[in-house]
Amino acid sequence: MPLIKTGGLADVAGSLPAALRSLGHDCRLVLPAFPEALRHTQQIETISQLRLFGYNEPVNLLYGHCGEHQIPVYLVDAPHFFNREGNPYLAPTGDTWADNADRFALFCRAAVEIAVDRAGGNWRPDLVHAHDWQAGLVPALLSVETNRPASVFTIHNLAYQGLFDQETFQRLGLPKSFWSPEGLEFYWQLSFIKGGIAYADRVTTVSPTYSQEIQTPEYGYGLEGLLQHRRHHFSGILNGIDYHAWDPENDPAIAEPFSADHFTHKRLNKLALQRELGLPEDEHIQLFGYIGRLVEQKGVDLILQILPGIIDSGAQVVFLGSGNPDLEQALKKISNKYHSRVGVRIGYDEGLAHRIEAGCDCFLMPSRFEPCGLNQIYSLRYGTVPIVRRTGGLADTVVDVSPATLANGTANGFVFDQANGSSLWQAVERAIEFYQRGEVEWCILATSGMKQDLSWENSAAHYVDLYRQTLVR
Known part of the structure; x- marks a missing residue:
């Protein structure tokens, strides 16, 4: 962004470079020249043309800046691969692009050219930070370079691994030494994420x-052994959020600014939201969101299981999202039937x-698994009390209400x-009971989340420490 x-990777890739630059580091972003990225990048210029394996035409390397922080951006401009409608990974039909392996292998090769200063930019980083399977080949390709920069690889969701057949490995012209269980081979498939x-x-x-969690069979998707092997060089750093973009005191998108010190103003946002989604306006009705x-x-099916209970309690629920057509239709049906209780977009x-x-x-946020999660952090920032399953980043950010923690x-x-409807309902029931205790106790609970520091500045400082350790490799 x-x-x-x-998804959440976009927030990280937009916010972490800005936070690192605010700490005095020369951090630059590299991504494919997708049409939307081209439209939103400012002051674009072509700095070089690259000849890369797997692409018949010269690849233009563009340079510009983005966002209010003016982050420097390199865009890898290979129109045949990246100038397409749809999103970066899927065609407008919803199908995966058939040539994703070729597309992102080319992108990784371009990133390596920038990293070792063969791209004409007259800039050489100390360290390259690659994210998710689409950039997984970058650390692998850097490993065969002499005098290379250090590398860090971040897994945002291990469920997405970039798996392709052996024929694809051969077609991509990757070093033969990479085809081994210690390299990119994963049960006779090419795994991009293993490269990282x-x-x-x-x-x-x-x-x-x-x-x-991902060092266990339940969450490791077959890579738990490799992650255990690398455990001394493997760690988890909690994502932050951009406190400028998500600031209830200065948010142009909301009806009324508020803060922990002026929490009563939050009710005006409830009334405005109820009005926007066609629900009866009543500041005393408990309002749940997804x-x-x-x-x-994400556990949406679990929410559907307990919706009758929430409706019977007199509360309202609003949904914003898209995905499984069956879940979309189920929500629309419930919203039509209970239009005074459920709002759906x-x-x-x-x-x-x-x-x-x-x-x-x-x-x-009853996710079956959640590597980090951002919405629960946004919720804490806005005094909206999260109800979450104890997994991943949800476990690291949300502290359960109990006599001791209160x-x-x-x-x-x-x-x-437990990832089932009855366990979710017990948590929701506790939230309903606590809300009914009165405004004072609810305000104390909600504002405790608002006072936490879950900013990117805090998270970026942890990354800087990791980068320093990595540079002493």
Whole structure:
């Protein structure tokens, strides 16, 4: 962000470079020249033409700046691969692009040319930080370079690995030495993500708990052995959020600014959200929200199981997202039947996402797994009490309400353990009961989350420490 977004990686790739630059580091972003990225990059100029394996035409390397922080950006301009409608990974039909291996192998080769200063930019980084399977070949390709920069690889979601057949490996012209169980071969398939895990100097993921979870068979997707092998060079650093973009005191998308010191103003955002989504306006009705992909990973089916209970309690629920057509239809059907209790918007709207965070009392996030999660952090920032399953980054950011945590002031949400409807309902029931205690106790709980420091500046400082350790390789 603000160049292009399909998920949380976009927020990280936009916010971390800005935070690193604010700490005095020369951090630059490299990504393919997708049409949307071209539209949002400023002051674009062509700095060189690259001849790269797997592409018949010269690849233009563009340079510009993006966003209010004016982050320097390199765009790898290979129109046949990247100038397409649809999102970066999927065609407009929803199908995966058949040539994704070729597309992202080319992108990785271009990134390596920049990293070793063969791209004509007259700039050589000390360290390259690659993210997810699409950039997984960068650490692998750097490993065969002499006098190379150090490398860090971050896993944002191990469920997406970039798997292709052996014929693809051969077609991509990768070093033959990479085809081994210690390299890119994964049960006779080419694994892009193994390029990062096996070859980077340091490997990270986006929360401490997720770093432990993916070293187990339940969450490791067959890579748990490699991650255990690399455990001394593997760690979890919690994502932050951009406190400038997500600031309830200065958010142009919401109806009324508010803060922990002026928490009563939050109710005006509830009334505005109810009005926007066609729900009866009543500041005393408890309002639950959900923002995200409508898929089973996010536990949307569990929310559907308990919706009758929430409706019977007199509360309201609002949804924003898209995904599984069956889940979309189920939500629409419920919204039509209970139009005074359930508001649904299919799709994604950044402004509405801010207004949901500002207007709701509680945020539902019953994910079956969640490497880090950002919405629970946005919720804490906006005084919207999260209800989450104890997994990944949710476990690292949300402290369950209990007599002990209320007494020491650390409680900021409601947490449950089992990925089933009854466990979620118990947590929601506790939230309903706590809300009914009265405004004073709810305000104390909600504002405790608002006072936490979950900013990118804090997270970036941890990355800087890791970078320094990596440079002493």
